[in-house]
Amino acid sequence: MKKGIKIVTIGGGSSYTPELVEGFIKRHHALPVKELWLVDIPEGKEKLEIVGKLAQRMAAEAGIDMTVHLSYSREEALPGADFVTTQFRVGMLEARAKDERIPLSYGVIGQETNGPGGLFKGLRTIPVIIDIVHDIERLCPDAWLVNFTNPAGMVTEAVLRYTNHERIVGLCNVPVGMQMGVAEALGVDGDRVRIDFAGLNHMVYGLNIYLDGNNIKQQALEAVADPANVSTMKNIAALGWEPEFIRALQVLPCPYHRYYYKTEEMLAEEQAAAEETGTRAEVVQGVEEELFALYADETLRTKPEQLEQRGGAYYSEAACSLINSIYNDTRDIQPVNTRNRGAVAGIPAESAVEISSVITKDGPRPIAVDELPVAVHGLVQQIKSFERVAAEAAVTGNYETALLAMTINPLVPSDTKAKQILDDMLEAHREHLPQFFQSEKV
Amino acid sequence: MKKGIKIVTIGGGSSYTPELVEGFIKRHHALPVKELWLVDIPEGKEKLEIVGKLAQRMAAEAGIDMTVHLSYSREEALPGADFVTTQFRVGMLEARAKDERIPLSYGVIGQETNGPGGLFKGLRTIPVIIDIVHDIERLCPDAWLVNFTNPAGMVTEAVLRYTNHERIVGLCNVPVGMQMGVAEALGVDGDRVRIDFAGLNHMVYGLNIYLDGNNIKQQALEAVADPANVSTMKNIAALGWEPEFIRALQVLPCPYHRYYYKTEEMLAEEQAAAEETGTRAEVVQGVEEELFALYADETLRTKPEQLEQRGGAYYSEAACSLINSIYNDTRDIQPVNTRNRGAVAGIPAESAVEISSVITKDGPRPIAVDELPVAVHGLVQQIKSFERVAAEAAVTGNYETALLAMTINPLVPSDTKAKQILDDMLEAHREHLPQFFQSEKV
Amino acid sequence: MKKGIKIVTIGGGSSYTPELVEGFIKRHHALPVKELWLVDIPEGKEKLEIVGKLAQRMAAEAGIDMTVHLSYSREEALPGADFVTTQFRVGMLEARAKDERIPLSYGVIGQETNGPGGLFKGLRTIPVIIDIVHDIERLCPDAWLVNFTNPAGMVTEAVLRYTNHERIVGLCNVPVGMQMGVAEALGVDGDRVRIDFAGLNHMVYGLNIYLDGNNIKQQALEAVADPANVSTMKNIAALGWEPEFIRALQVLPCPYHRYYYKTEEMLAEEQAAAEETGTRAEVVQGVEEELFALYADETLRTKPEQLEQRGGAYYSEAACSLINSIYNDTRDIQPVNTRNRGAVAGIPAESAVEISSVITKDGPRPIAVDELPVAVHGLVQQIKSFERVAAEAAVTGNYETALLAMTINPLVPSDTKAKQILDDMLEAHREHLPQFFQSEKV
Amino acid sequence: MKKGIKIVTIGGGSSYTPELVEGFIKRHHALPVKELWLVDIPEGKEKLEIVGKLAQRMAAEAGIDMTVHLSYSREEALPGADFVTTQFRVGMLEARAKDERIPLSYGVIGQETNGPGGLFKGLRTIPVIIDIVHDIERLCPDAWLVNFTNPAGMVTEAVLRYTNHERIVGLCNVPVGMQMGVAEALGVDGDRVRIDFAGLNHMVYGLNIYLDGNNIKQQALEAVADPANVSTMKNIAALGWEPEFIRALQVLPCPYHRYYYKTEEMLAEEQAAAEETGTRAEVVQGVEEELFALYADETLRTKPEQLEQRGGAYYSEAACSLINSIYNDTRDIQPVNTRNRGAVAGIPAESAVEISSVITKDGPRPIAVDELPVAVHGLVQQIKSFERVAAEAAVTGNYETALLAMTINPLVPSDTKAKQILDDMLEAHREHLPQFFQSEKV
Numbered sequence A, B, C, D: 001m002k003k004g005i006k007i008v009t010i011g012g013g014s015s016y017t018p019e020l021v022e023g024f025i026k027r028h029h030a031l032p033v034k035e036l037w038l039v040d041i042p043e044g045k046e047k048l049e050i051v052g053k054l055a056q057r058m059a060a061e062a063g064i065d066m067t068v069h070l071s072y073s074r075e076e077a078l079p080g081a082d083f084v085t086t087q088f089r090v091g092m093l094e095a096r097a098k099d100e101r102i103p104l105s106y107g108v109i110g111q112e113t114n115g116p117g118g119l120f121k122g123l124r125t126i127p128v129i130i131d132i133v134h135d136i137e138r139l140c141p142d143a144w145l146v147n148f149t150n151p152a153g154m155v156t157e158a159v160l161r162y163t164n165h166e167r168i169v170g171l172c173n174v175p176v177g178m179q180m181g182v183a184e185a186l187g188v189d190g191d192r193v194r195i196d197f198a199g200l201n202h203m204v205y206g207l208n209i210y211l212d213g214n215n216i217k218q219q220a221l222e223a224v225a226d227p228a229n230v231s232t233m234k235n236i237a238a239l240g241w242e243p244e245f246i247r248a249l250q251v252l253p254c255p256y257h258r259y260y261y262k263t264e265e266m267l268a269e270e271q272a273a274a275e276e277t278g279t280r281a282e283v284v285q286g287v288e289e290e291l292f293a294l295y296a297d298e299t300l301r302t303k304p305e306q307l308e309q310r311g312g313a314y315y316s317e318a319a320c321s322l323i324n325s326i327y328n329d330t331r332d333i334q335p336v337n338t339r340n341r342g343a344v345a346g347i348p349a350e351s352a353v354e355i356s357s358v359i360t361k362d363g364p365r366p367i368a369v370d371e372l373p374v375a376v377h378g379l380v381q382q383i384k385s386f387e388r389v390a391a392e393a394a395v396t397g398n399y400e401t402a403l404l405a406m407t408i409n410p411l412v413p414s415d416t417k418a419k420q421i422l423d424d425m426l427e428a429h430r431e432h433l434p435q436f437f438q439s440e441k442v
């Protein structure tokens, strides 16, 4: 029998780490985390030290038997790990700001996980994740990789297609946000609402909606369509839907769907915000600085309330729930990014989908939903095509493949503009895209 | 043994009719058309008379045993028909001009078969086609419906899904235009080039390209990517592709793909053209007037050369070849719109695809191509989703379904703009959309 | 909020009824059954009275608030029902004996749910079930039909394809028997073992096997292959497997698989048994008589132990668990016969499969398993083909379709023998197959 | 431009070779074969010399410019080849006799390409074919492999799955035999009949049947069902079908289907024949001896008539037609064994099917047929499962995989009997199954 659990968190210096620590503390009885290793790159030392010490104070305050280790070496941290969580950002918020600013300068949506920004975040992140997976296969092959790192769908797709490590789950807080949004619109407690989720990461739909087990989809869609009940994420403008559109769609869209079904308004909104307050990355940079100032306060021994504003609501919830369900073989249902296995008809069996799954000790088992409704099937397919081509570009560093991914992205208006944005962004992110500049390595 | 073939052409007053007549004359030995019935609506009497008389003079001049009948009644014309061809335009060029102008006024592509214009052409046309099919089932159930009427893909989809008449083939001159374009780019005769086509109408791809039977896809794609070799249709601006994009795509796009892969440039081009020369419909109106003036000249006894400029190059070729192959069971290969039957993986077996098919007396048999390349699969799925929702809206006259179709169309930038354009166009085309205004019928 | 549950059991006079009653008594706190209606045909009055009175005594003894009603009219019993369970036998054990004897006389497996016997049980049962479904649609449309009646797979297929009532679940005790068999072979408690089930009714496989959540498939298969650990059902001879075959199969077969993978030995065994002790039906007839003698004893107020020998181990368990999970929306995992929805690749989405499913208030949701292993995929497909053709024959009463079903059944050795057996059995069961003799009705 | 074609025939010493030579002579104008290399193993020298000299005399007599070379080395023969045909028999007729006798001794069908005999023919043949493919990839990578060697379906499956050489086509004379059989039953010329074929090798169905292009399936099935019109192959007993079965099947079975739909009668027939005249292999041994005596006659300069009785009717026709169509890019339709590419729904895209295909210079393109009829889908799937497991056993030499293949074959009645037959046949064919006895190689 296991003595205690070892967790390794890559990108441990993230401002989200206190969320995770709090989650482990709350669940310590059922999920006895004995070692928590926070790993980061040397450039992140200052932040890791601040966050790490806060984590240690939190564990001490809680009086639980969990030691928090800081490390700059996966070689040192990974052996013996039961779960590896990833929450890093290659190029940090500075790179994200470029992902937002450059497309905007071409009149194109600039966003962390969608459009050209999402593509470049994938190009930067996927090679690093694949390196981590190779380390896991070597140093702790039985460990589960719980990936928070965005773009989580593309990253999961890449790991499933380009590595042999089967134990990966991609996580996102969008589905639980949708559940809470519906509950709020209906004026009921969140845990009375259940949703059958299926689709892709940041392109997930609620196929059915239940209150106390009873299917109340129509009522819920009406509530969501009501301009009075606009629900969204911290990082997405709260633009309301056309009620007739939601009624016709017959499924619940996620907040990110606004980039596709309200492209024009979202672009205008982004452009205005960029001018007035800065892009989301620029706003977050300020928030982060404030957070780290708080974290550094040695009298702080619990998660500060201000973290809630950062945008990661339910992240800890999603991660700790998943880890707990795997560890304890609870077989409850959670929405995760996992291998499709035929659950969504028309998506390859080996591709990643975001879908309500039974969580077992042997991993998630997606619940079959058959075909998605005709009207949403096409967009989902288009984004999956994009994700697959983008993942290939990330792995191969092939310029033409990257241009293909950029051009087929539905937010990019032409091959010519795709090429201009691609060239600009390749140059801007050159430092973090060695696979595209290998010939220069000599 | 058949004594001779009876053809009924609905929309017989079209300016294209002389093309068809010339085609039947040229093939008379193998394809003995004995009766050609040109049918039109009473409002089109003037044009039908002009075209009909020209057709009669052409037949007489050719000295063949083919009588040309004019009729304003399907009831009269259909009995005994072997083939029914359709080439009409509900609302005529005036309606097409609205399909172009209204979207443009919202900054959206205005085009006959794509975007909001394509949707409305479908909404107007599908109920009429379905009425015609019901007449065929009653009056000449063994007849083949050869549909030229646009949007041919959506129309074929609607007939396959909403009627029981299996004998329908949708036709388009885009594939043969692509073949000729490749030949021209390579500097060879068109009949030495063969292309494996698959996709949807006006969204068809050349999967492989052969010269004298040898696969020369790479060479052909290079030639197509060369800015010096831009090939297009009469109605589509000849904008060149980014060479790297074509190289990465690895299949041959069709001219209409510009609306999706060069949306921004095409919109700009359309806007400039609308200002300078009028939209395509407005240009064509002028061409048509000139053509009818020519046709009315009683000394004209053959197809006038000016018809070539009208834009229907190869239309007669496609139609007469198809009819000939069905009639004579030639089992040669032609690209047609037909039931998928599993030929393109991921598209429903009962949906329409445009695909290279063996043409037999029992109809087209699509050649299996397995999955489309990843990068194009998504867009094809998205357009098929659109076509299916649009066909449903056309048949049901449901406002929300029409809004759904409009919103999921990749050329429409948001649900809000979709609703605005929809409302405007419903009003503008009210006369030809009775299914959307039935409650007022009382 | 529901006041209490109403259950209607069709075939209430079955000797299994006390199992069900005991199950409802045990779960009364969580599953408050307030009315239990036992319905049977007038010919079954004697048995229904005996069983019904025992059920009433059992409820009284348990001191629960559950009234037991006896009825000979669905019209009377169904209104207001929450669940309808079916456990009848058209033609009773006498018909089953013919299903066993007639094929055997041709040297062919004679079995209740497989081969010619299974086909005829389906032909007799399906029209009755469909009548019941029509009554449910009319009298209690929200009720769940929980079908125990064999052949449960074919019956579920027929209801899914030939009615519009979506609320049907087919049940079988084979999967839980497999779980218990593995536990016994491993020497552990049954509830520590979990199996991922997928396949068809009486042709279900264990794809993965877990002990305390850990995948121990190899170890379990070795134990099952060990001749010392033969596990089976009451009605299936305990013939052992070739160990190398199980090792190569790589999934756990069910006891009924012996009819397909050990056809010859099973036939020999059946022939010997028929001579020595009578067929299974003939043996059961004796057991039933003894049971009813016991039931009739007015001092008996609980389920008698002898019922265990009847062969329905875990039947009550399966039924009450399912009803409880639907009623309470427990979302636990149970193996049931339900619509495939893409869960098993290659089986139509609308066909019935037997598969581990999440049980919700909205019904079972099958867990996706992708493709079955190559070696078992073929047999599963063949039986599904048989089930579909058999269901069509049952519904249409078409002689040729019945011959087709009989001939393609893998246990039937030729079209000629199929015809002989078919003709013999049609004659023998004539009374219960009105759909095949309709022309005589005049 | 090609100067002339080089053909390499492996197993050139076969008695069928004169068929092939005659075919090349007849088509020499369109298909200018300049070199024909007959290759065999040293043990076959005597036969190769006899056949080779006859071939040389035939070419000389015809006065065509085709040289016939004899060789015992693929290394020598393959370079420069355009087409490689294979028609060898590992272990010769002696091995086939064992494939027939051993199963029969267990009361199981003993047949060249079906049941245990077919499995063992595959186990012996596939490794040799794969060696040949590796030689082709090295010595003449652009050559087409035209495989006649049985079991042709399993062999094609193995080449598609276990090599990278895409240019393979499997051939069989069964489809053309079916066409001729239908023509005979209808009393019309064979070339007026066309059949849409789909299925697997020796398990192919006629889905539609045309006379002069008109669908006459019902009429043809009635004729085939008529006991007066039994059509078969030389090696398959001419047992008639139950007319109602054929009517219900609604597709045309092939002669080999008798092994599955008339198993019992075929077994009885085989047993009687084995006793009276010897098994088919034993009969053929006599025929072959007589043929070679004829071939050795130096005055013989054309194909002798007696070859017709050998059983390979239309073999030359099939091979020469295929080679001609590839060489000349004729794009006519022929039934061949090729990659499925989605043409038959439910069969993997990369598996081999036997299907009507367009023959191009780039190889066969299967014509999509969607789903097979329900009633035949199951059996086809079962045989495909068997072929796939058998091909894996042939390549790996794994005993358990071979046992699995044997047990799931529908003609084998149990795992225990499968093991007995397997052990017997492994021993009997030990010399030709090195992959199963590798540990002894030291």
Ligand SMILES: [Mn+2]
Pocket (backbone or CB within 6 Å): A150, A152, A171, A172, A173, A174, A202
């Ligand atoms: Mn997310």
Ligand SMILES: [Mn+2]
Pocket (backbone or CB within 6 Å): B150, B152, B171, B172, B173, B174, B202
């Ligand atoms: Mn067109």
Ligand SMILES: [Mn+2]
Pocket (backbone or CB within 6 Å): C150, C152, C171, C172, C173, C174, C202
């Ligand atoms: Mn059962």
Ligand SMILES: [Mn+2]
Pocket (backbone or CB within 6 Å): D150, D152, D171, D172, D173, D174, D202
């Ligand atoms: Mn053959």
